[in-house]
Amino acid sequence: MSTQLRGSILPKWFAVALAGLSIGSAVMIERTTSVAGVGGTITLAVLLYLVLQTTWSFTVEGRRHAIDRLFATLMYSSFVIAALPLATLIWTVVSKGIKELDMNFLSHSMRSVSPSKPGGGVYHALLGTLEQVGIATLIAVPIGILTALYLVEYARGGRLAKAISFFVDVMTGVPSIVAGLFIYTAFVLTFGFDRSGFAAALALTILMLPVIVRATEEMLKIVPADLREASLALGIPKWKTILRIVLPTAIGGIITGVMLAVARVAGETAPLLLTTFLSQSINQNPFAGPQAAIPTFIWDQISSATPASLDRAWAGALTLILLIMVFYGTAKLIARYYAPKA
Amino acid sequence: MKITRIAIATVAIATTLSLTACGSDNNASSSASAPAGGVTGALKASGSSAQKNAMAEWVNAFQTANPGATIDYQANGSGAGVQDFINAQTDFAGSDSALKPEEVAGAAARCAGNNAIDIPMVGGAIALAYNIDGVDSLVLDPKTTAGIFTGKITKWNDPAIAALNAGVALPAATIASFHRSDSSGTTDNFTKWLIATTPDTYTLAGGKDWVAPGGQGAKGSDGVASSVASTKNSIGYMELSFVQTQNLKAAKIDNGGGAVEATSDAAAKTIAAATVKGTGNDLALNIDRTVADGASYPIVLVTYEITCEKGLDAAQAALVKSFLTYTSSDEAQGALSGAGYVPITGDLLTKVRASVAAIS
Numbered sequence: 066m067s068t069q070l071r072g073s074i075l076p077k078w079f080a081v082a083l084a085g086l087s088i089g090s091a092v093m094i095e096r097t098t099s100v101a102g103v104g105g106t107i108t109l110a111v112l113l114y115l116v117l118q119t120t121w122s123f124t125v126e127g128r129r130h131a132i133d134r135l136f137a138t139l140m141y142s143s144f145v146i147a148a149l150p151l152a153t154l155i156w157t158v159v160s161k162g163i164k165e166l167d168m169n170f171l172s173h174s175m176r177s178v179s180p181s182k183p184g185g186g187v188y189h190a191l192l193g194t195l196e197q198v199g200i201a202t203l204i205a206v207p208i209g210i211l212t213a214l215y216l217v218e219y220a221r222g223g224r225l226a227k228a229i230s231f232f233v234d235v236m237t238g239v240p241s242i243v244a245g246l247f248i249y250t251a252f253v254l255t256f257g258f259d260r261s262g263f264a265a266a267l268a269l270t271i272l273m274l275p276v277i278v279r280a281t282e283e284m285l286k287i288v289p290a291d292l293r294e295a296s297l298a299l300g301i302p303k304w305k306t307i308l309r310i311v312l313p314t315a316i317g318g319i320i321t322g323v324m325l326a327v328a329r330v331a332g333e334t335a336p337l338l339l340t341t342f343l344s345q346s347i348n349q350n351p352f353a354g355p356q357a358a359i360p361t362f363i364w365d366q367i368s369s370a371t372p373a374s375l376d377r378a379w380a381g382a383l384t385l386i387l388l389i390m391v392f393y394g395t396a397k398l399i400a401r402y403y404a405p406k407a
Numbered sequence: 408m409k410i411t412r413i414a415i416a417t418v419a420i421a422t423t424l425s426l427t428a429c430g431s432d433n434n435a436s437s438s439a440s441a442p443a444g445g446v447t448g449a450l451k452a453s454g455s456s457a458q459k460n461a462m463a464e465w466v467n468a469f470q471t472a473n474p475g476a477t478i479d480y481q482a483n484g485s486g487a488g489v490q491d492f493i494n495a496q497t498d499f500a501g502s503d504s505a506l507k508p509e510e511v512a513g514a515a516a517r518c519a520g521n522n523a524i525d526i527p528m529v530g531g532a533i534a535l536a537y538n539i540d541g542v543d544s545l546v547l548d549p550k551t552t553a554g555i556f557t558g559k560i561t562k563w564n565d566p567a568i569a570a571l572n573a574g575v576a577l578p579a580a581t582i583a584s585f586h587r588s589d590s591s592g593t594t595d596n597f598t599k600w601l602i603a604t605t606p607d608t609y610t611l612a613g614g615k616d617w618v619a620p621g622g623q624g625a626k627g628s629d630g631v632a633s634s635v636a637s638t639k640n641s642i643g644y645m646e647l648s649f650v651q652t653q654n655l656k657a658a659k660i661d662n663g664g665g666a667v668e669a670t671s672d673a674a675a676k677t678i679a680a681a682t683v684k685g686t687g688n689d690l691a692l693n694i695d696r697t698v699a700d701g702a703s704y705p706i707v708l709v710t711y712e713i714t715c716e717k718g719l720d721a722a723q724a725a726l727v728k729s730f731l732t733y734t735s736s737d738e739a740q741g742a743l744s745g746a747g748y749v750p751i752t753g754d755l756l757t758k759v760r761a762s763v764a765a766i767s
Contacts, residue, residue, distance in 0.1 A: 176477075177467040178431040180460050181746070187432035231470075254494060342451055343481040345466075347432050355451060355479045368482060369460060370629035370654065 085113040111142060131344070155386075158340035162383030165376045171384070175345040175362075175377075180369035187381050189347045194388070196351040197332050197341075197358055199267055200266035201273055206323055209277030210266055215284040216278075218307055236275040244271040245336025253340070260342045262351030265358065268336035273326040280322020284315040313403065320400040328389045334360035359385045443523055446729045447475030453499035454488020457592055458529040458645065458710040461748045462501065465734050468742075476729060477691035485592055492713060493517050498723050499714035499731075501528075503592030504711060505691035516714035524689045525711040526762050528734055530749030532647040532674035533597050533706040534657035538635050539563060539578060545658040546571045546666040555602075555642060555670035556584050557609065558621030563640060571661065578640065585634045585643030588624025590615040594710035595646050602664060603696040604705070644706075647671065648747020660706060664699030673704035679753040681709070688716055688762040690755075707749065717767055728766040735759045 080204035091110035115138060123131035170186040178185030210228065219260075220226035248268040252258050288311050296306040343365055359381055366378035424506045433680070452462075459482035464477045483491075485502040492500035493513040505525040507516055514523035535552065537545055547555075553569050554560035560567060564577040584654055599612035611618050625634045625643070632649035634643045647669060650657045659666035667673050677698055685691035696705050712734075731740055740750040751759055 139642060172430055173434055174430065174432045176434060177470045179467055180435050180463045185434055189432075192430060260496060338483065342453070342479055344477075344479045345463075346477050346479070347430055355481075365482075368627070370458060370461070370627070370649075371460070390683070 072127055072130075073125055074130070075122060079121075080118075083219050084114060087111075087117060106291060114138070115330075116344055132224055158379065158382050158386060161376075161379035165380035166383055170377075170380055174347045175357075176347070178345070180366075180374045181371040183373045183376065185377065187359065187377075187384050188355040189344065190359045190381065191384065191388070192206055192347065192349065193332060193341070193351075193356040193358040194360075194385075196349075197262045197269060197337075197356070198327055199268045200263060200351060201269035201330060202323070203278055204266070205270045205273035205326070205337075209274050209323075209326075210281050210319065210400065212278045213281035213285055214307060216282055218303075218311070228337050231359055233275045233278045235272070237279065239271070240335075241268075241272055241333050242335035242339075244268045245339040248336070249339040259353065260355070261353055262341055262348070262356035262358075264340040265356070269330040269333060271334070272330050272333065276326035276329060277323055280325065281315070281319050284318035284322065285311060287318075288314045295387075313407065317400040317404045320396050320403075322391050324396040327392055331392070332385060334364055337361045338364070347359055359388070439575045444725055446473050448726045450476070450478040450499075450723070450726050450730060451481075451497045452478070452488075452499045452501060452516060452712075453481040453483050453497050454489045454713075455503050455710045456482040456747075457503055457696050457708065458482075458501050459551065460746055460754075461529045461646070464742060465730075465739055468739070469730055469733050476726065478731075479651035484590075485727060488513075489713065490524075492685075495658075496590060498719060498727050499712050502711050502713055503523050503595065503708055505685065505689075505711055506659060514713070514715075520720040522687070522716050523713055524716045524762060524765075525685060525691045525713055526685075526731065526735075526759055527678075527690055527692055527709045528712045528759070529710040529743065530674060530678045530732070530751060531708045531710070532669055532671065532704055532749050533593055533600075533728075534647045534650045534669040535642060535644055535660070535706075536632065536650045536653075537639060538653035538655065539640055542575060542577065543656065544572075544575065544663050545656070547658045548663070550608050550659040552691055553601050553605050553609040554624060555582055556586065556644075557611070557619045558584075559608075560630065560672070564605075571666075573594060580640040583641035584622035584640050585625050585631045585638075586617045586622050587620070587631060587644075588617070589626050591628075592710075593628060593644065593646060597706060597727050600696045600706045601654055613698065630731040646708075646747065647674070651747050654764055660704060662697060662699040662705045665701030666706045667702065669706075670703055671747070671749050673702060674749040675705045675744075675752050676703040677705055677707050677710060678749060678751060679755050681755065683755075683758065688765045690758055690762055690763075692755075716762075716765055716767065719766075721759075724766055728763060731766070732761045735763055 071150055088110045091106050091113055091392050094109060107370050117137065118138065119131050119135050122134050151398040171191065172190035173186035175185040176189075188320060216226050216229060245268045247270070248264055252267060253260055257302045258264065292310050292314060293306055296310045297303070299316050341358060341361065344355035344357045348354050348356045363378045363381040363385070380381060409652070459480070459632070462480045466480060469478060470476060480501070485504060488500040489502050489506065489510055491497045493510065495517055506523060511523070515521065535547060539545070543654065547568070548571060551560060551571060554567060561581055562579060563582055565577045569577055593617065594617050595613065595615045598609070601609035602613050617624065623634065625631045628645040628649045631643040631645045632653040632655065635643040636653045636655060647657070657669040659668050661667070677694065680698065680703065681694045682692050683691040683695045691711070692709055694707060695711065698705050712731060714731075717726070719727060735751070735756065740752070740756065743750045
């Protein structure tokens with residue numbers, strides 16, 4: 066048998082068997098010494114697996130296979146470590162939030178609900194978030210997309226374009242509380258408007274703008290120049306080329322960028338605390354009077370710190386995640402619908 | 408293509424509209440046919456987080472009685488509440504301390520040149536909750552408390568603690584003390600008590616931020632309460648309501664006249680005995696924290712509602728007056744102790760009602 070071309074290879078079931086062996090022995094060690102907790106046992110099992118696999122593979126398959134297996138395992142574990150926080154977060158929110166989340170929760174406000182008693186709901190906050198984020202989107206999307214169009218289509222590398230790009234980058238780094246403070250001092254204190262859902266929408270606009278400009282700019286840049294040239298060569302004016310050729314080609318990416326911006330601001334708490342006045346009642350008018358939002362609803366319920374209000378806070382968090390998922394799903398559908406058929 | 412677009416838009420608009428229409432503010436379980444009360448309008452107030460839950464209960468009761476009225480209270484902290492009031496963002500502020508001299512001018516400007524008044528409305532007791540296995544009753548005095556929270560007393564069986572607790576089997580364990588990590592009126596009033604009663608042992612500065620060395624910080628009274636609940640041989644200060652919600656045990660306090668249990672009634676005695684240092688209808692209080700009559704619980708805090716005596720819009724003034732008249736009623740004050748707060752009682756309550764009646 067020494068005339069084989071291939072060296073000996075460990076069988077396919079080896080990895081599974083070894084994993085079972087490592088977990089088994091890690092649990093045994095934990096049982097007998099009882100020093101490590103659950104986390105320690107898992108770490109121990111992974112380390113055991115790495116060491117055993119490498120030595121085994123080294124003796125049977127040789128050095129190259131051993132290193133290959135070692136790094137493959139390390140890469141898989143890195144993926145698991147990266148995905149673990151997300152998985153636990155979703156699990157925690159869903160398991161704690163599902164208890165209170167029902168139609169009554171979605172269709173009632175917190176008006177006249179005692180913090181220590183169950184009942185009430187998120188409706189007033191849901192409505193507030195939809196209106197505030199909606200207004201912010203209405204303002205930020207046209208400004209953002211037109212800015213990006215100017216940067217890419219008209220001002221190729223001019224001085225003004227460089228300045229705009231620079232300040233958009235600066236805006237990306239503005240902490241959300243600063244945006245809230247700015248609107249609070251400018252809009253509320255200086256001009257004397259009341260705090261309202263609209264003030265919150267203005268603060269959210271500041272946060273959305275740079276994300277939209279950046280995303281749209283990147284998308285427009287990857288539209289092939291051939292398309293523009295072909296269109297222009299047929300005698301089509303520039304504005305029509307942009308409207309009918311460039312934008313539709315990039316629409317999928319632009320919508321994704323807009324959705325990222327929406328998802329970012331829908332969960333913002335800090336600017337809302339300064340610009341809206343928390344309310345427990347339904348206020349359909351974003352331009353006058355206190356208005357709630359889901360993030361401030363969660364904050365408010367947590368600071369009441371009774372078991373019933375904590376349940377409501379978790380259900381509110383779950384509502385927010387679901388809302389953003391619905392936004393994202395709808396946007397993906399719209400993007401697919403408008404994208405040019407290849 | 409065009410038709411599909413229109414269809415999508417129609418569906419989107421219809422969804423939004425139906426969503427706007429289906430919500431309800433009505434959370435009343437049975438009293439849906441309550442008689443419509445007299446007052447209508449919207450009030451905004453903000454400030455102290457200490458009175459958040461008391462305010463919520465009062466607002467609920469008031470709104471149920473007056474379906475046309477809406478009151479929103481934002482618990483953003485005493486300092487922010489006073490600033491909101493001065494900036495005319497709110498109709499009244501809730502604050503754990505009376506208006507400071509530097510805030511008076513701004514408040515007067517807010518009230519169109521009239522005085523802003525401090526009206527004590529919600530009392531609170533600060534309890535020292537502990538978690539020691541097998542110890543059901545613990546007595547502390549100002550000196551031992553200061554010693555524990557400044558790190559001078561480190562063991563539960565320290566002779567100073569044992570002397571106060573004859574017959575209690577104190578463990579030889581290290582004391583884990585918890586304090587507030589955030590700026591808070593609870594810390595302010597707790598250190599005021601230490602400074603008033605035992606200035607020799609507690610030589611540090613008072614104020615809203617905890618400055619003593621040692622111990623561990625936790626955010627909010629709820630944070631301190633859950634830390635004490637989960638740590639053996641620990642102690643921490645928090646508002647009384649948190650002792651109840653977390654099922655903790657609170658130490659009795661001996662100010663020199665005998666050990667007093669931390670109860671709403673015992674704290675109400677201390678607050679009722681406070682002297683008014685404000686003038687006219689301003690009821691800023693001087694609380695005697697050294698009280699040692701064996702019946703008054705000395706570690707208390709008082710939350711004031713701050714509003715204009717005169718100078719608010721007529722409509723807002725009427726609404727503020729109506730609401731504060733309700734909160735100073737026997738019914739509203741009586742509901743406080745059940746929620747872990749301390750009611751205002753006796754002569755002080757009479758003065759509070761007189762001040763509220765003066766709002767116009």
